[in-house]
Amino acid sequence: MRLRPYAEEDLRLTRRLESDPGVVGHLGGTGDEEHVAQVHQRRMAGVAEGDLYYVIVPDGTEEPVGIIAIWRSEVAGELVHELGAMLIPDYQARGVAGRAFEQLLPLAVAQGVRVLHSFPAVTNGPSNAILRKLLFTRIDDCDLDYEGRPLRCAHWVRDLSAPQP
Ligand SMILES: CC(C)(COP(=O)(O)OP(=O)(O)OC[C@H]1O[C@@H](n2cnc3c(N)ncnc32)[C@H](O)[C@@H]1OP(=O)(O)O)[C@@H](O)C(=O)NCCC(=O)NCCS
Secondary structure, three states: OEEEEOOHHHHHHHHHHHOOHHHHOOOOOOOOHHHHHHHHHHHHHHHHOOOEEEEEEOOOOOOOOEEEEEEEEEEOOEEEEEEEEEEOHHHOOOOHHHHHHHHHHHHHHHOOOOEEEEOOEOOOHHHHHHHHHOOOEEEEEEEEEEOOEEEEEEEEEEEOOOOOO
């Protein structure tokens, strides 16, 4: 499995992910073509500004099966680095996001990212489970806006400069 920077051609992947309830069911639900285009453009703009948007490509294929990203966002007036991932259903529950995170982590550290935050919906079992496995700590729950939709989220944090057990 390898990571490749998110690119124009990945509009197709974004469309596939954003239209599948098995992917975005915990993220406010599926969106129409306009929503897909907005998500894609935000990702492309993020890449241009130095955010880390990568697609996940399994061995033996060129076809990406998901996205993992670290991007800058403003949460409660504070600028933070946020981690997120999404995989097509056939590739969920196979440890793929954890392996992708291991590949993304050194790139983030090299860019000077010191603290990572993540805000899955409180109801998102797989997402909350993997963040715990990736040594994040859950702090307060909060109300956030995801793609214009309100979402009750868990707030997870990992200090990348702290020694790991
Ligand atoms: C959240 C996500 C990125 C986790 O990646 P992953 O590679 O599936 O993670 P893992 O294989 O390590 O699975 C984590 C846990 O969730 C469970 N899980 C993952 N996908 C699941 C699914 N579709 N149904 C039920 N359980 C699932 C796994 O069994 C595992 O449980 P365990 O820790 O008790 O063993 C992935 O499931 C996904 O893309 N979900 C949809 C999009 C999404 O909600 N993204 C998060 C936005 S913050």
